[in-house]
Amino acid sequence: MLPSLPTIVALVKIGLLVGGLMTAAAYLVLxxxxxxxxxxxxxxxxxxxxxxxxxxxxxxxxPLADGLKIILKEDFTPKHVDKVLYVxxxxxxxxxxxxxxxxxxxxxxxxxxxxxxxxxEEPLLVAPGLDVGVLWVFALSSIAVYGVLLGGWASNNKxxxxxxxxxxxxxxxxxxxxxxxxxxxxxxAGSLKLDAIMNAQASSGVWYAFAQPLGFVxxxxxxxxxxxxLPFDLPEAEQELVGGYHTEYSGIxxxxxxxxxxxxxxTAAFLIVIMFLGGxxxxxxxxxxxxxxxxxxxxxxxxxxxxxxGVILFFMLVRWSWPRFRFDQLMNLAWKVMLPLGxxxxxTVAAVEEFRPQLVTALGEGWAKAAxxxxxxxxxxxxxxxxxxxxxxxxxxxxxxxxxxxxxEHVLGSRPHDLVEA
Amino acid sequence: MKPSDPSITWLEEKPLGLAERLYLPxxxxxxxxxxxxxxxxxxxxxxxxxxxKVGNPLIYRGVxxxxxxxxxxxxxxxxxxxxxxxxxxxxxxxxxxxxxxxxEKYPESFHIDELRCIFCGMCEEACPVDAIELTSLLDLxxxxxxxxxxxxxxxxxxxxxxKDAEPMKSASMGCTP
Numbered sequence: 216m217l218p219s220l221p222t223i224v225a226l227v228k229i230g231l232l233v234g235g236l237m238t239a240a241a242y243l244v245l246x247x248x249x250x251x252x253x254x255x256x257x258x259x260x261x262x263x264x265x266x267x268x269x270x271x272x273x274x275x276x277x278p279l280a281d282g283l284k285i286i287l288k289e290d291f292t293p294k295h296v297d298k299v300l301y302v303x304x305x306x307x308x309x310x311x312x313x314x315x316x317x318x319x320x321x322x323x324x325x326x327x328x329x330x331x332x333x334x335x336e337e338p339l340l341v342a343p344g345l346d347v348g349v350l351w352v353f354a355l356s357s358i359a360v361y362g363v364l365l366g367g368w369a370s371n372n373k374x375x376x377x378x379x380x381x382x383x384x385x386x387x388x389x390x391x392x393x394x395x396x397x398x399x400x401x402x403x404a405g406s407l408k409l410d411a412i413m414n415a416q417a418s419s420g421v422w423y424a425f426a427q428p429l430g431f432v433x434x435x436x437x438x439x440x441x442x443x444x445l446p447f448d449l450p451e452a453e454q455e456l457v458g459g460y461h462t463e464y465s466g467i468x469x470x471x472x473x474x475x476x477x478x479x480x481x482t483a484a485f486l487i488v489i490m491f492l493g494g495x496x497x498x499x500x501x502x503x504x505x506x507x508x509x510x511x512x513x514x515x516x517x518x519x520x521x522x523x524x525g526v527i528l529f530f531m532l533v534r535w536s537w538p539r540f541r542f543d544q545l546m547n548l549a550w551k552v553m554l555p556l557g558x559x560x561x562x563t564v565a566a567v568e569e570f571r572p573q574l575v576t577a578l579g580e581g582w583a584k585a586a587x588x589x590x591x592x593x594x595x596x597x598x599x600x601x602x603x604x605x606x607x608x609x610x611x612x613x614x615x616x617x618x619x620x621x622x623x624e625h626v627l628g629s630r631p632h633d634l635v636e637a
Numbered sequence: 638m639k640p641s642d643p644s645i646t647w648l649e650e651k652p653l654g655l656a657e658r659l660y661l662p663x664x665x666x667x668x669x670x671x672x673x674x675x676x677x678x679x680x681x682x683x684x685x686x687x688x689x690k691v692g693n694p695l696i697y698r699g700v701x702x703x704x705x706x707x708x709x710x711x712x713x714x715x716x717x718x719x720x721x722x723x724x725x726x727x728x729x730x731x732x733x734x735x736x737x738x739x740x741e742k743y744p745e746s747f748h749i750d751e752l753r754c755i756f757c758g759m760c761e762e763a764c765p766v767d768a769i770e771l772t773s774l775l776d777l778x779x780x781x782x783x784x785x786x787x788x789x790x791x792x793x794x795x796x797x798x799x800k801d802a803e804p805m806k807s808a809s810m811g812c813t814p
Contacts, residue, residue, distance in 0.1 A: 250675070256677060256679050256680050256681075257680070257681045258683070261683075532668060533668070535671045536668045537664070537667055599659060603659035603660070604655070
């Protein structure tokens with residue numbers, strides 16, 4: 216018995232998506248290495264081309280060499296680890312990071328293909344009927360924490376364990392601002408489906424990054440933390456934790472960890488683009504109606520991919536621009552800055568959406584639209600300045616001056632000259 | 638020095654200004670620095686195709702060579718000063734009576750173990766007849782340890798190879814001809 220048509224279509228999509236993502240992850244490693252090199256005034260990998268020839272292709276063969284090398288390496292399992300969890304951790308992490316993409320659209324949709332029996336538009340999304348797309352994404356990105364935590368715990372290594380703990384604390388803390396940033400979008404779009412959120416932005420022509428600047432910034436920062444990218448890469452801070460939760464891993468298991476880390480970044484980029492940067496929409500290029508021709512479908516796919524690539528490049532550029540946060544600063548930022556700002560954004564969006572009909576009757580269509588954008592921007596600036604002035608995230612690094620005379624010599628950070636004066 | 642030493646000046650950390658508290662100006666300046674470096678000229682030398690520039694070949698301490706005198710004979714007089722000066726003991730000379738009338742001895746064999754050499758340049762300093770010199774050749778490779786022990790012929794051939802690019806210092810500069 217042949218599988219039904221929707222099953223075949225879904226399988227084809229899964230194949231394309233997983234293949235595309237894995238290739239993309241491999242090549243993003245190359246892009247990351249290039250960016251790292253260029254920022255440091257180096258040239259980066261530019262030698263490996265087609266194997267067994269002297270053709271170099273600017274180093275485009277590098278991912279193949281990297282992958283082969285790490286696969287062929289010894290897959291060493293230390294004696295002291297919890298064997299089951301040790302093997303399960305990278306699998307859980309990779310499975311979760313891949314399954315997230317079931318609910319993430321990777322284009323607009325395809326025009327009907329009557330020859331294959333597809334009479335309607337075929338959305339470029341593995342699970343098009345899923346009404347809880349955003350919830351799915353969030354649930355699975357929380358499961359990814361388990362992978363990290365399991366890896367750290369099973370390694371039976373203090374660095375791995377510390378990395379896992381840090382990671383879980385960080386990911387739990389930043390889920391909240393992430394969710395708050397997202398809730399504003401869900402409120403405005405009125406749907407938990409990611410493709411519906413894109414359609415809402417396309418039909419109004421106002422991307423949510425412009426309509427909800429505060430939510431955008433909060434979500435952007437939180438997604439850096441969720442992806443454990445550099446200003447927030449405490450789970451694997453090399454200088455402190457050797458390798459963090461994957462210290463004890465090698466060979467293909469390490470590869471799985473690294474790939475899922477890259478997939479996290481790709482997921483974050485997808486979410487940022489889909490929810491705040493209009494998805495496949497670009498004014499005057501893509502249109503906003505249903506997809507009738509293959510050209511439109513292709514253009515929309517290209518626009519979405521280009522935006523995602525741009526966001527990923529931004530991720531990589533930020534990596535070399537900012538030093539890592541200290542752990543207390545990280546937590547302060549999450550709980551004392553991002554959480555209030557996220558709440559402020561949510562309230563603003565809720566108020567704007569609630570009073571939109573009244574605004575339209577009072578000001579007319581055009582002015583109501585302007586006001587619906589101006590108010591969130593005002594809240595954005597006010598909130599940002601308030602956060603700056605109150606500096607709840609700032610920490611006092613000055614040494615303690617109140618040490619008594621007896622312990623003065625021994626207290627770390629006491630100021631001896633104060634005591635000399637006394 | 639104890640922390641309570643009165644000669645230590647303790648500096649106060651400057652309080653953060655508004656721009657610093659708002660993070661954004663710092664963020665932009667950091668990002669623009671990285672962006673500038675992203676497109677700036679690269680310092681990498683693509684080695685085998687592109688040779689690194691040696692600052693001053695006259696004082697660079699690379700592979701050794703044994704100089705020839707104007708008649709093409711080895712200049713060395715087998716005085717052993719270089720072997721004595723060498724801190725790594727990598728020079729091995731066997732002296733013999735010179736077949737030429739203008740000197741008493743000449744090196745029958747002259748070996749330098751390039752793997753042992755620390756390229757300090759003491760042999761060059763010690764040589765009274767400026768026979769041994771360090772060239773600016775910097776990529777010294779070999780496939781075996783034996784290959785890296787340079788004999789007299791090899792050292793003379795290094796001279797033949799590099800004499801045009803790096804001529805011997807002339808007598809006018811106080812060197813032996």
